[in-house]
Amino acid sequence: MAEFMTETEQPSPAVPHPGTAGERQGRTGDSAGPLDGQEAAALLERTRDLVDPELRAALESLPxxxxxxxxxxxxxxHADGTPASGNAGKAIRPALVLAAASALGGPAARTAALRAAVAVELVHNFTLLHDDVMDRDTSRRHRPTAWTVFGSADAILAGDALQALALRLLAEDPHPASGPAAARLADCVVELCAGQHADTAMxxxxxGEVTLDEALAMSEAKTGALLGCACALGALYAGADGEDVAALDGFGRQAGLAFQLIDDVIGIWGDPRHTGKPAGADLEARKKSLPVVAALSSGTEAAAELAQLYGEAHVSGDAEGIARTALVVERAGGRDWAQAEAADRMARAVQELSRALPAPESAGGLLALAEFVTRRTS
Amino acid sequence: MAEFMTETEQPSPAVPHPGTAGERQGRTGDSAGPLDGQEAAALLERTRDLVDPELRAALESLPxxxxxxxxxxxxxxHADGTPASGNAGKAIRPALVLAAASALGGPAARTAALRAAVAVELVHNFTLLHDDVMDRDTSRRHRPTAWTVFGSADAILAGDALQALALRLLAEDPHPASGPAAARLADCVVELCAGQHADTAMxxxxxGEVTLDEALAMSEAKTGALLGCACALGALYAGADGEDVAALDGFGRQAGLAFQLIDDVIGIWGDPRHTGKPAGADLEARKKSLPVVAALSSGTEAAAELAQLYGEAHVSGDAEGIARTALVVERAGGRDWAQAEAADRMARAVQELSRALPAPESAGGLLALAEFVTRRTS
Structure with missing residues (x-):
């Protein structure tokens, strides 16, 4: 989750892109189709408008x-306490809560689900604060991470407080869905913790010791779980039954995995002019991202070469070495696999969604948001 | 909170001890009065018997x-995953939840409050896991702290998971008090975080820069808040009204402050044969505990001497220097102040309790538990 939604605007890395259940949308140039990113951008903007006042009010209640x-x-x-213009992230998760509530319960459900949307965003940010401490990441949303400014102890404490704040919002919510939503969100936190543990352990x-199944399970826990939970909470606030809630959870999880796969592709082959990171940053850090694990476990000659490269001591700023490593991952099939797997996961996401919402037009913003997080063109 | 209830059995450091509302209990030798520690010991044992199965079941549900x-x-x-006989602490906080529920609502309320008791114990232990990471404490309950065994990242994650587990227990509880209890527990977590922040900042x-009011406010947030919350949760599960819930919270807070004062006295003048720590451990660590801050702000000659001693570089194992420092704190009035303040806080605790329970005999185990944590004879 540490890497999720923290990056600059990025163009698609030429990923073969799935449409809705076998039906590809036109996607050339500035086509005004519902899934061309404009709908998602509008949804995200509207979400920020709705969520930010509630989110700020919750934060203002802190000591x-x-x-x-x-x-x-x-x-x-700013670090000195003066107001800043703000970059609180893209609000993907609260947008999923609201879109799911809207798709299954209409505008009234969407309004009712606002606290849940804020709670999900608080949980996401609690995990970011803690992950940055654990991973010693120094930059987030183009600013120094909180622990580099306030120290690890205070960043841990602020994360703890945000988790408490999230669950307090739901505890105070008189809506009948708030209890099940709180239980589900708490379960999700536990899964996120296990996912982060698996990531650092990996x-x-x-x-050579990491299997692809393990890497996928880790990504599902670390990234998919909270996207699934966001959709499930929206469904709960729409009064959906257990099966529909599970379908929405599955939709979010699979879309989250698709996102992670694309994010990992960008981490290797992304254009530094767009990503804001040096080319191949993940390779330089010897990160066992999904394309790398796929390449390592491909049984090819290139896999053995990659294992050797990854076993070597890290050389900072060795652009040539990184380019060579990227090529080896590609030759071992890591890039193709990740792109195909992302397409497959998106197809599964759409399938899950259709269990709860058989008519694609009723899926509302959910498909647009899923497209958005995996296409990353806006 | 880091230091609370983690220590060996300790004799009372000759603290002037308050009885119930002006009425001192006989306290010589093995007197069998209700507040001689036997009632509290029995209550704590019964609490462990009730709480442990639920607590273990909750932990077993984790990945x-x-x-x-x-x-x-x-x-x-044990660290290798083999079973250990267990030393999960004295269960003071869950005992307070159950005693408060019982005092205000009888046996049925006590039974109903069991999940809340477990939730409070989970929150307490989440904060211990995190505080140990922040404070770099290497020993707890006579064993290496979790972060020294599993690393800081895993100890942070396990703490996060325990917080989630605590709030999940309440979210799943169909009892009408569970929502207000969850909101209150989440508020308490935020206060605990602010208290730990204040502690590390102090x-x-x-x-010379720390005032006594600041030090007392920090102790109230760090130690008093969760004891108050425990009592308040018990009251909520007994169906008590807002005033009685507030009174129970006040009782727990004041008793918690009394405890912290006594704990701080022990941290300076405690007998190492009983505390299991070297004499004057808090002084060696230059800790700004309550007696030290009182001494520093006493305006006496000894205060100036203490400020100078505390400004000097720490010398490890300098028994003579520590003994001299302890004497200076005492000469500056730090010990007397702490003992008098503890007695005053206990009197306030009893007063708060009498607002909700005018008849002392109905206070049940609450007074016995408060006496226990401040007397520390068993």
Whole structure:
């Protein structure tokens, strides 16, 4: 989850893109189709307009010491406490909560689900604060991470406070869905923790020791779980039955995995002019991202070469070495696999969604949002 | 909260001890009065019997990676995952939940409040896991702390998971008090975070820069808040009205402050044969505990001497220097103040309790537990 939605605007890395259940949408140039990114962008903007006042009110309720760190993390204050214009992220998760509520229960459900949307965003940001401490990441949303500014202890405490705030919002919500939603969100937190644990544990192991199934399970727990939970909470607030809630959870999970696959492709082959990161940053960090694990477990000659490269000591700024490693991952089939797998996961996401919403037109913003996170053109 | 209830059996450091509302209990030798520690010991044992199965069931529901760390932290597993006899602490907080429920609502309320008791114990242990990481404490309940065994990242994650588990228990509880209880527990977590922040911030400041009011406010947030919350949750499950819930919260807070004062006295003048720590451990660590801050702000000659001693570089194992420092704190009135303040806080606790329970005999185990945590004879 650490890497999710924190990056600059990026063009699609030429990923073969799935449409809705076998029916590809026109996608050339500025086509005004519903899935061309404009609908998603509008949805995200509307979500920020709805969510931000509630989110800020929740943060303002914190004691001064915690509020300061939280407002910095969300981009609403500079480190010295003066107001900042803000870059609180793209609000994908709250947008999924609201879109799911709307798709299954109409505008009234969407309005009712606002606190749940804020709670999900708070949980997401609690995990970002903690993951940055654990991973020693120094930059997020183009600013120094909170722990680099306030110290690890305060970043941990602010994360703890945001988790509490999230569950408090639901505990105070008189809506009948708030109890099941809180239980589900708490379960999701536990899954996110297990996912982050698996990620750090994987990174410590030798390149050849990580299986693709493990890497996929880790990504599902670390990235898919909260997207699934966001959709499930929206469904709960729409009064959906258990099967529909599970279908929405499945939709979010699979879309989340598709996103992670694309994010990992960008982490290797993304254009630094768009990603804001040096080319092949993930390779330089010897990260066992999904394309790398796929390449390592491909049984090809290139796999053995990659294992050797990954076993070598890290050389900082070795652009030639990174380019060579990227080529080896590609020769071992890591890029093709990731792109095909992303397409497959998107297809599964659409399939899950159709269990709860058989008519594609009723899926509302959900498909647009899923397209958005996997296409990354806006 | 880091230091609370983690220590060996300790004798009372000759604290002037308050009885119930002006009426001192006989307290010589093995007197069998209700407040001689036997009632509290029996209550705590019964609480462990009730709470442990639920607590273990909650921990068993965690994914393997998180379960392992949690079971180690609670003393139920060794680091290698083999079963351990367990030392999960004295269960003061769950005992307060159950005693408060029982005092205000009888046996049925006590039974109903069991999940809340487990939730409070989970929150307490989440904060211990995180505080140990932040404070770099290496020992807890006579065992290496979780972060020294599993690393900081895993200890942070296990703490996160325990917070989620606590709020999930309440979210799933069909009892009408569970929503208000969850909101209150989440608020308490935020207060605990602010308290821990204040503690670490205070420790970084120069000795003369910390006021006694600040130190007391920090202790109230860090130690008093969760004891108050425990009592308040018990009251909520007994169906008490807002005033009685507030009174129970006040009782727990004041008793928690009394405890912290006594704990701080022990941290300086405690007998190492009983505390299991070297004499004057808090002084060696230059900790700004309550007696030290009181001494520093006493305006006496000894205060100036203490400020100078605290400003000097720490010398490890300098028994003579520590003994001299302890004497200076005492000469500056730090010990007397702490003992008098503890007695005053206990009197306030009893007063708060009498607002909700005018007849002392109906206070049940609450007074016995408050006496227990401040007397520390068993």
């Amino acid at each position: 001064g010491s915690m509020r300061r760190i939280a407002l910095y993390h969300f981009g609403w204050q 990174e410590r192991r030798a390149p | 393997g990676s998180m379960r392992r760390i949690a079971l180690y932290h609670f003393g139920w597993q 420790e970084r400041r120069a000795p």
